[in-house]
Amino acid sequence: xxxxxxxxxxxxxxxxxxxxxxxxxxxxxxxxxxxxxxxxxxxxxxxxxxxxxxxxxxxxxxxxxxxxxxxxxxxxxxxxxxxxxxxxxxxxxxxxxxxxxxxxxxxxxxxxxxxxxxxxxxxxxxxxxxxxxxxxxxxxxxxxxxxxxxxxxxxxxxxxxxxxxxxxxxxxxxxxxxxxxxxxxxxxxxxxxxxxxxxx
Amino acid sequence: xxxxxxxxxxxxxxxxxxxxxxxxxxxxxxxxxxxxxxxxxxxxxxxxxxxxxxxxxxxxxxxxxxxxxxxxxxxxxxxxxxxxxxxxxxxxxxxxxxxxxxxxxxxxxxxxxxxxxxxxxxxxxxxxxxxxxxxxxxxxxxxxxxxxxxxxxxxxxxxxxxxxxxxxxxxxxxxxxxxxxxxxxxxxxxxxxxxxxxxx
DNA sequence: CGCAGCCTTGATATTTGTCAAACAGAGTGG
DNA sequence: CCACTCTGTTTGACAAATATCAAGGCTGCG
Numbered sequence: 001x002x003x004x005x006x007x008x009x010x011x012x013x014x015x016x017x018x019x020x021x022x023x024x025x026x027x028x029x030x031x032x033x034x035x036x037x038x039x040x041x042x043x044x045x046x047x048x049x050x051x052x053x054x055x056x057x058x059x060x061x062x063x064x065x066x067x068x069x070x071x072x073x074x075x076x077x078x079x080x081x082x083x084x085x086x087x088x089x090x091x092x093x094x095x096x097x098x099x100x101x102x103x104x105x106x107x108x109x110x111x112x113x114x115x116x117x118x119x120x121x122x123x124x125x126x127x128x129x130x131x132x133x134x135x136x137x138x139x140x141x142x143x144x145x146x147x148x149x150x151x152x153x154x155x156x157x158x159x160x161x162x163x164x165x166x167x168x169x170x171x172x173x174x175x176x177x178x179x180x181x182x183x184x185x186x187x188x189x190x191x192x193x194x195x196x197x198x199x200x
Numbered sequence: 201x202x203x204x205x206x207x208x209x210x211x212x213x214x215x216x217x218x219x220x221x222x223x224x225x226x227x228x229x230x231x232x233x234x235x236x237x238x239x240x241x242x243x244x245x246x247x248x249x250x251x252x253x254x255x256x257x258x259x260x261x262x263x264x265x266x267x268x269x270x271x272x273x274x275x276x277x278x279x280x281x282x283x284x285x286x287x288x289x290x291x292x293x294x295x296x297x298x299x300x301x302x303x304x305x306x307x308x309x310x311x312x313x314x315x316x317x318x319x320x321x322x323x324x325x326x327x328x329x330x331x332x333x334x335x336x337x338x339x340x341x342x343x344x345x346x347x348x349x350x351x352x353x354x355x356x357x358x359x360x361x362x363x364x365x366x367x368x369x370x371x372x373x374x375x376x377x378x379x380x381x382x383x384x385x386x387x388x389x390x391x392x393x394x395x396x397x398x399x400x
Numbered sequence: 401c402g403c404a405g406c407c408t409t410g411a412t413a414t415t416t417g418t419c420a421a422a423c424a425g426a427g428t429g430g
Numbered sequence: 431c432c433a434c435t436c437t438g439t440t441t442g443a444c445a446a447a448t449a450t451c452a453a454g455g456c457t458g459c460g
Contacts (some may be wrong), residue, residue: 038315040400046318048311100300110310111248115238117317118246118359159318166408200240361417
């Protein structure tokens with residue numbers, strides 16, 4: 001596939017500029033991790049989803065609301081101008097179908113997260129997050145998972161507070177389900193136990 | 201536009217059959233209200249979204265997870281076989297684009313709901329729901345809004361319990377923000393106050 | 401060293417859930 | 431027409447989960 005985008009780098013904490021100079025863009029994450037966020041006017045914050053390498057990022061529909069996209073860690077992504085991308089899609093109907101699939105996969109993840117936020121306990125939420133990160137990062141059982149989020153960001157993703165995340169994560173450690181070599185890494189010791197802790 | 205679907209009726213409480221006889225289907229809601237639900241194995245339930253008249257319903261992507269769709273009240277919808285629908289879409293590229301837009305609108309609503317579930321208080325949640333129903337049903341200010349949900353279903357949508365929904369709804373009534381002529385109807389007395397109660 | 405940011409832990413407060421009871425309306429059958 | 435029951439709602443007292451407040455620790459860095 002011909003490359004049509006340009007590479008862009010984001011330092012941790014930087015927010016992606018949708019309207020770069022003139023026109024909205026879309027892109028693909030190459031390395032790092034982005035967080036899609038929303039917030040209330042009094043400062044309460046919710047992370048709606050994570051973008052990990054390989055994932056698509058962008059405002060595909062002109063009508064869709066633009067959410068804030070911020071780099072959780074230093075990241076590089078490949079961005080296209082929206083207009084040029086639209087032409088390209090127009091010439092490749094297959095691609096539009098693939099995008100539709102991608103959109104629905106994202107929707108499915110959004111729905112899982114709604115179940116998590118609406119009905120899971122604090123312990124189940126942090127176990128679910130660790131499990132998701134373990135599965136999406138494709139690290140083999142027993143390997144160290146890099147956590148692209150601080151405790152505070154995990155809290156904003158899970159609808160909890162920093163302190164509760166910290167307590168529940170150490171509870172999983174005490175139970176022997178995970179090990180925490182350092183605050184930004186985790187090792188799943190017993191994936192089955194983690195799955196049980198995550199669900200119900 | 202030529203009609204290609206058949207009409208199907210669902211009584212309140214009935215679950216939509218995805219695999220009718222042979223093949224998955226998609227459709228459009230004509231009258232009534234559907235709830236898209238997910239649940240945990242121990243019975244905890246979460247309503248992920250509402251389908252109101254005019255909305256699209258279906259599993260567009262073969263890869264997307266199929267969620268349970270149940271009629272909240274007696275409903276009628278127009279359904280197509282997936283295969284025939286796919287052909288039709290293939291012949292009308294415009295349509296696929298419209299569907300993509302629709303999917304992103306739904307995603308945006310899903311994200312609003314995540315913010316609600318993760319970060320809003322109980323009172324803000326029920327106010328948000330009443331506001332959404334008022335706005336989506338297009339009833340003028342002061343008119344009676346038909347609530348297509350029981351208190352229990354509202355609770356499952358908002359990630360609360362029946363009792364909490366009941367208490368917060370009567371609190372809004374006591375504040376003069378809404379009136380409750382009967383449990384299945386509501387009148388917004390002060391939309392601005394409701395908006396304030398819903399947000400932050 | 402000493403600061404700054406992030407993490408952990410503890411004590412306490414607040415919100416929301418749980419359990420229980422009573423109430424209201426709709427349908428049903430005597 | 432009147433019990434009677436069934437389902438959904440409201441309300442109260444209490445319990446449990448999580449948030450808040452506060453302190454202290456660790457690590458990296460100027």
